[in-house]
Amino acid sequence: MAPLNRLDDWTNDDLLLTQAARNQLEAQYKGSLLVFDWPDLRNAFLAIDNRATQSRKRRQRNGIIAVSIASLGAATGAWLPLVEVLGFSVERWWFALAVLFSLIGFVATLWITLVDRHRSEWLHNRLRTERFRQLYFQFMAHDPALGALALKGDPKALAEWSARRDNAFALVAPSLLGPVRKSLTALIDDVNHRHVWLYPPANRVAAAPVRTGEVDEFFEILHRQRIDVQNDYIREKLADGVSSPRTWHTFVQTTSYVMALAALGLSLLASYLLFSSDTFQSVHIRVLTSLIAIVGVVAIYIKLIGDGLQVRADMARYLWYRDALTEIERQFADPDPGSRVRVLRDMEHISYRELREFLKTHYEARFSFG
Numbered sequence: 001m002a003p004l005n006r007l008d009d010w011t012n013d014d015l016l017l018t019q020a021a022r023n024q025l026e027a028q029y030k031g032s033l034l035v036f037d038w039p040d041l042r043n044a045f046l047a048i049d050n051r052a053t054q055s056r057k058r059r060q061r062n063g064i065i066a067v068s069i070a071s072l073g074a075a076t077g078a079w080l081p082l083v084e085v086l087g088f089s090v091e092r093w094w095f096a097l098a099v100l101f102s103l104i105g106f107v108a109t110l111w112i113t114l115v116d117r118h119r120s121e122w123l124h125n126r127l128r129t130e131r132f133r134q135l136y137f138q139f140m141a142h143d144p145a146l147g148a149l150a151l152k153g154d155p156k157a158l159a160e161w162s163a164r165r166d167n168a169f170a171l172v173a174p175s176l177l178g179p180v181r182k183s184l185t186a187l188i189d190d191v192n193h194r195h196v197w198l199y200p201p202a203n204r205v206a207a208a209p210v211r212t213g214e215v216d217e218f219f220e221i222l223h224r225q226r227i228d229v230q231n232d233y234i235r236e237k238l239a240d241g242v243s244s245p246r247t248w249h250t251f252v253q254t255t256s257y258v259m260a261l262a263a264l265g266l267s268l269l270a271s272y273l274l275f276s277s278d279t280f281q282s283v284h285i286r287v288l289t290s291l292i293a294i295v296g297v298v299a300i301y302i303k304l305i306g307d308g309l310q311v312r313a314d315m316a317r318y319l320w321y322r323d324a325l326t327e328i329e330r331q332f333a334d335p336d337p338g339s340r341v342r343v344l345r346d347m348e349h350i351s352y353r354e355l356r357e358f359l360k361t362h363y364e365a366r367f368s369f370g
Helices: 019-028 039-085 092-114 117-142 144-152 155-177 181-188 213-237 245-276 283-308 311-332 337-364
Strands: none
Touching: 039 092, 039 117, 039 155, 039 283, 117 155, 117 181, 117 213, 117 337, 144 155, 144 213, 144 337, 181 337, 213 311, 213 337, 245 283, 245 311, 283 311, 311 337
16 A cells, blocks of 8 residues: 655655765765765754654554544444344444444544644654754855855865854754754744744855856755755655545545535435335335445545645645745746845745744644644
């Protein structure tokens, strides 16, 4: 079965996390790893990203299992009239089984919603990883003139670049590697996006560089890492396919309408038979009643899975992010270094807003399992 998240195995090569990504960049731009590879940040990101992924998977698995058990109990109870109509005896243990499944599923769903620690672990670690990602690109875009000199191989520029990078990591990393509960709520409440900048903290802007071949190359690499990778990411999120969010969103919406129409049709038919039949215990009415209940259970099950995964909210965010990236791409086409610095800074605001909307959606949702 395909994973619910089609990006489970997607590599975040914007931070050069894999050796293959590092080799590819170095082969295309000789000497670039000295400037763009950030081992301390990369290692911190990888450790946290793995924990975030595992927490999300466990929460998602537990949520789907809990809803499935509760729905199975309800479906078992709805199925019993059909079992009797088919000529089989309905034993007392069938009812007990239906009640047991329903209670277990309800308690498990309640526990996941109110108590489960995996959600907080997931959101806290996702906050850490995405802020580390933002630190990386905020640093890279802060002083392109120095970055271009370092990319050229200037020893003095390389030494200063490395020292600044170490200082940036020492400045920001402790706040991300420690408890981030207050940071999470502060970010969610940051309506005016006042906390976008991790580096430099005072939001100072370095002078735009004069355009040279090395400067163009520096921006070319940043475009590839920051903008191209995000375009690939959102393209995957919005692609067609059984496991894509777009497909799940369409499936949930379509199924809800179909199930509602089916329940309405069966109810009208049952009403007609009820008033036209000589006996209230008509076999047809009992069958229709059971079918209406089963259709209702299936509809609620699909709706709960969609709500738990926050399919609708995520789709709205993906569509907005795609359009924002399209505008960033258009503006970055201007080769003027000052213009490109402004575009990269705008990209950080967009990234911050996307992160805030993601965290807000899953933190404030009463029923969510990631």
